[in-house]
Amino acid sequence: MGTQALVNDPFAVGTSVRIRPFMPPGHVRAPVYLRGKTGTIERAIAPFKNPEQLAYGLPAKEHMLYRVRFRAGDVWDKDAENPDDMIEAEIYAHWIEKMDQSHAA
Amino acid sequence: MPHDHHDHVSPSGHPYRADDDTPLSYWQTMEIAVRELLVEKDITTAEEINTQIDAMDARSPAIGAALVARAWCDPEFKTQLLADASAASREMGFDIGPMHLIALENTADTHNIVVCTLCSCYPRNLLGLPPDWYKSRAYRSRTVKEPRKVLSEFGVNLPNSMPIRVHDSTADMRYFVIPMRPDGTEDLSQDALAALVTRDSMIGTGIATAPIT
Structure with a gap:
């Protein structure tokens, strides 16, 4: 695991982020139910090789892997059992975009 | 016939x-x-x-139970386990292979539960083979959406005031829960404590069993 991605690490703990809403085909580790949802960075883990390339035997670039925390209410809206429960998932940097300050909670 | x-x-x-x-x-x-x-x-x-x-x-939940029991007895070890569970497991002599492990602590204020919605990622090197239900579509899809209902079906009924953290094991990390230490276990040895740590309590679908008095 290299450290280059860490140097360019744009997401500090607590940063408000959104998971990109794309729906590409193939082996993708960003779950569909979290795409387009907003959360906060819970921790930065380490750079890992991109499974979307590894799965097909392609040369894989390293991406920083984060744990992102979501409020159940932000993911399931009115269907949440308790809107303040939390869902946390590992998301690769290329799936994460920083929220504009104007949109951040 | x-x-x-x-x-x-x-x-x-x-x-x-x-x-x-x-x-x-x-x-x-x-x-x-x-x-x-x-x-x-x-x-x-x-x-x-x-x-x-x-x-x-040959791997079984006994490996995870030993880690939990030590964390209950040794606050310094618990700090290490929460900071880097892979390193703490290896330090205790467990060969967990290349697994990247995260320990999650249940407290009076938070209950943790682990699921893998995308497939069935499970800390096999720590807990052995996963139970069949862990791999079922029902557990995988429902736990992120209605964790309280799923927990109640396991006999764990949490008050609405107790926040739940659901951990979706989506990529390279594997997770296990450090359940709360049961009351009335102050005098138990580390081995006796480990016997109270069930597999389900380390997935988060159960709690550690109460000691027989």
Whole structure:
């Protein structure tokens, strides 16, 4: 695991982020139910090789892997059992975009 | 013998399991072909494959239980475990392979539960093989959406005031829960404490069992 991605690490703990809403085909580790949802960075883990390339035997670039925390209410809206429960998932940097300050909670 | 419902129950009272008479799936055929080629080309041997299967079958939740019991007794170790669970496990002498492990602590204010919605990622090197229900579509899809209902079906009823953290094991990390230490266990040895740490309490679908008094 290299450290280059860490140097360019744009997401500090607590940063408000959104998971990109794309729906590409193939082996993708960003779950569909979290795409387009907003959360906060819970921790930065380490750079890992991109499974979307590894799965097909392609040369894989390293991406920083984060744990992102979501409020159940932000993911399931009115269907949440308790809107303040939390869902946390590992998301690769290329799936994460920083929220504009104007949109951040 | 008449084909009535008694045919489906053995003399021991257990239902007979249907014969596995379906043809091999595409991927089962692929697995056999690749395995036989690897052996034929001397890349591995049947013995090596069986040794690896035995090693995996030999792993059990006892490894995780020992970590939890020590964390209950040794605050410094608990701090290490929460900071880097892989390193803390290796320091205790457990060979967890290349697994990247995160420990999650249940407290009076938070209950943690682990799921893998995308497949069935599980800390096998720490807890052994996963239970069948962990791999079921129902557990995988419902736990992120209605964790309280799922927990109540496991007999764990949490007040609405107790926040739940659901951990979706989506990529390279594996998770286990440090359950809360049961009351009335102050005088128990670390080994006796480990016996209270169930597999489900480390997945988050259960709690550590109370000591027998």
